[in-house]
Amino acid sequence: MELKFTLNGEKRQIDVEPRKLLIDVLRDDFGLTSVHSGCDTAMCGACTVLVDGKPVKSCNLLAMQVQDSEVQTLEGLSNEHRMKILKKSFLKNHGLQCGFCTSGMLISSFYLLKKGRESDDDEIREAIEGNICRCTGYVSIVKSIREADDILNKTSLEELEMKGEGR
Amino acid sequence: MGFTPASFEYRRPSTLNEALELISDLSGDVRILAGGQSLIPLLKTRVASYDYLIDINGIRSLNYYVHDSDGDFYGPLYRIGSIANNDVIKENFPSINEAARSVADTQIRNMGTIGGNISHSDPGNDIPPVILSLDAVITLRSKKQERRVHSPDFFYGPYENAIGPDEILVGIEIPRLKANTGTSFVKFRGTAREFSLSSAASRITVDGDLRVSNAVVVLASCLMKPTRLEEIEAELMDRNLSGDVPVSSNDLKVKEDEFFYRSEVSFDYLIKVIIHTLKSSIRSAYRRAIKGVNNGA
Ligand SMILES: Cc1cc2nc3c(=O)[nH]c(=O)nc-3n(C[C@H](O)[C@H](O)[C@H](O)COP(=O)(O)OP(=O)(O)OC[C@H]3O[C@@H](n4cnc5c(N)ncnc54)[C@H](O)[C@@H]3O)c2cc1C
Ligand code: FES
Ligand code: FES
Numbered sequence: 001m002e003l004k005f006t007l008n009g010e011k012r013q014i015d016v017e018p019r020k021l022l023i024d025v026l027r028d029d030f031g032l033t034s035v036h037s038g039c040d041t042a043m044c045g046a047c048t049v050l051v052d053g054k055p056v057k058s059c060n061l062l063a064m065q066v067q068d069s070e071v072q073t074l075e076g077l078s079n080e081h082r083m084k085i086l087k088k089s090f091l092k093n094h095g096l097q098c099g100f101c102t103s104g105m106l107i108s109s110f111y112l113l114k115k116g117r118e119s120d121d122d123e124i125r126e127a128i129e130g131n132i133c134r135c136t137g138y139v140s141i142v143k144s145i146r147e148a149d150d151i152l153n154k155t156s157l158e159e160l161e162m163k164g165e166g167r
Numbered sequence: 168m169g170f171t172p173a174s175f176e177y178r179r180p181s182t183l184n185e186a187l188e189l190i191s192d193l194s195g196d197v198r199i200l201a202g203g204q205s206l207i208p209l210l211k212t213r214v215a216s217y218d219y220l221i222d223i224n225g226i227r228s229l230n231y232y233v234h235d236s237d238g239d240f241y242g243p244l245y246r247i248g249s250i251a252n253n254d255v256i257k258e259n260f261p262s263i264n265e266a267a268r269s270v271a272d273t274q275i276r277n278m279g280t281i282g283g284n285i286s287h288s289d290p291g292n293d294i295p296p297v298i299l300s301l302d303a304v305i306t307l308r309s310k311k312q313e314r315r316v317h318s319p320d321f322f323y324g325p326y327e328n329a330i331g332p333d334e335i336l337v338g339i340e341i342p343r344l345k346a347n348t349g350t351s352f353v354k355f356r357g358t359a360r361e362f363s364l365s366s367a368a369s370r371i372t373v374d375g376d377l378r379v380s381n382a383v384v385v386l387a388s389c390l391m392k393p394t395r396l397e398e399i400e401a402e403l404m405d406r407n408l409s410g411d412v413p414v415s416s417n418d419l420k421v422k423e424d425e426f427f428y429r430s431e432v433s434f435d436y437l438i439k440v441i442i443h444t445l446k447s448s449i450r451s452a453y454r455r456a457i458k459g460v461n462n463g464a
Binding site: 018019020021024037040041042048051056057059060061062064065067068111126127129130131 | 170173174176177179200207210211222224225274275277278
């Protein structure tokens with residue numbers, strides 16, 4: 001069946017079997033291997049992608065459900081200023097160990113930081129409620145997101161532009 | 168590749184009429200697909216399989232929320248995540264906000280719909296007890312007719328409700344609250360990832376002396392279907408609940424066959440959890456109700 005959608009900014013058209021899950025189309029048909037399969041039961045969030053700007057679990061969606069929608073994976077978000085800040089902060093604050101959960105964590109926190117105002121720690125924890133990490137114990141992940149949030153919301157736009165990091 | 172559903176025919180109508188034609192005319196097992204957050208796990212594990220799935224996500228007219236002087240109106244495709252982030256709902260119906268925010272996690276809420284949560288009727292679903300506590304009316308439509316079902320008549324038991332095989336849930340209507348009314352939803356989770364042990368939704372109205380003039384208390388999750396606890400409601404009438412909330416296990420007149428018991432905790436512990444959940448929900452609804460009186464609203 002014909003599926004038309006926008007994937008990481010490009011219009012795509014592909015013939016898929018209706019029973020195929022979004023995660024399998026992204027990984028197998030488009031080679032987007034940042035989308036990890038952790039549990040395959042909608043529990044862990046390693047397969048999180050953005051659909052029309054909102055995080056969803058791609059293992060729990062039929063690919064056909066994104067008909068006419070916009071899908072973004074970590075690959076497509078890498079040039080976004082917010083994502084760059086998040087990645088740096090995760091590295092600096094040990095927000096990852098094995099890295100398996102990290103693409104999902106980054107996407108969930110990217111969505112949180114998009115709202116353009118500071119988040120408190122409860123909001124940060126709520127934002128990654130659907131993402132399981134088996135290594136870090138979460139504290140360093142919350143710290144990483146906290147620091148990225150501080151950089152984004154406490155630094156003025158002018159300062160960022162001077163550093164060539166304007167949003 | 169992990170779990171993949173068994174094959175089915177997929178249809179994606181763009182109008183409600185088209186969907187109603189399909190659901191009435193297709194022969195074989197036909198199922199509506201909304202957010203898929205309950206249905207897809209069943210398909211993947213092959214607990215369920217269908218000849219046809221009718222994906223209603225393309226029917227834009229089913230995704231709305233309207234707040235006006237008569238009440239609140241939800242289209243079935245309105246996402247649980249949209250409810251959780253909607254400040255008008257939070258302000259007017261805190262219990263709906265609390266139930267929506269307690270569903271799963273951000274990602275699942277972004278796909279899951281209010282219509283799907285109600286239609287699925289798992290005892291552990293969080294929206295049904297709130298719907299019942301607010302006296303909602305659910306509109307069902309088939310090719311031939313439309314009917315309005317009052318929430319007490321809607322829920323039959325686990326995964327069973329009033330929706331007929333050729334019907335689609337097309338709207339949920341929540342009447343406006345009386346003045347000085349507070350609402351609340353509380354759920355108790357055993358562990359973070361399990362379905363809740365017990366959940367409670369309350370709607371309490373107080374008079375000018377801060378005494379309860381109307382009480383609706385619904386218990387769910389541990390029961391076959393969300394159920395009003397009339398003995399407890401009667402017990403609360405005419406009382407000022409600023410002190411302790413007088414609810415004890417003696418007031419819990421639930422028959423053994425009404426319990427939906429899926430956890431591994433002991434029955435004694437479950438009863439303690441139930442009483443705790445009920446008290447928290449009643450206390451919180453009462454506090455919200457008296458706020459109205461104290462603010463002179
Ligand atoms: C990991 C996980 C955790 C979860 N935790 C919770 C939780 O804590 N609380 C909770 O309440 N739920 C929870 N859920 C379930 C899920 O959030 C809800 O059941 C979901 O909101 C259902 O909505 P949906 O739109 O995804 O429905 P779907 O999965 O698309 O459909 C569910 C059922 O309803 C029928 N249906 C849907 N819409 C209509 C309609 N308009 N008319 C007629 N029939 C219809 C479908 O045919 C299907 O039988 C969880 C799910 C997962 C995977
Ligand atoms: S792989 Fe999708 S939630 Fe775990
Ligand atoms: S870093 Fe290993 S699972 Fe999170």
